[in-house]
Amino acid sequence: MNFPKFLSLFFCFAVLIGTAMAHPGHGAEHSDPHGIFHYLTSLVHLIPLLTILGIVLFAIVRKRAASKKLLRK
Numbered sequence: 001m002n003f004p005k006f007l008s009l010f011f012c013f014a015v016l017i018g019t020a021m022a023h024p025g026h027g028a029e030h031s032d033p034h035g036i037f038h039y040l041t042s043l044v045h046l047i048p049l050l051t052i053l054g055i056v057l058f059a060i061v062r063k064r065a066a067s068k069k070l071l072r073k
Helices: 003-019 036-041 043-072
Strands: none
Touching: 003 043, 036 043
């Protein structure tokens, strides 16, 4: 899969994830359940976020390494 297709697929999933609603009662009770602090402090949200960021960074590094390899030839 080339990078533009990957990026468009990623943004499609990112938009769809925003429409999913979780049940009330998870996360810290003192934080706003729709605020950014809730998503950064709750492991339920943080682990998928870190996983997606890791996949995106891996794809970027791999693409740059491939382009440098082509330039060396």
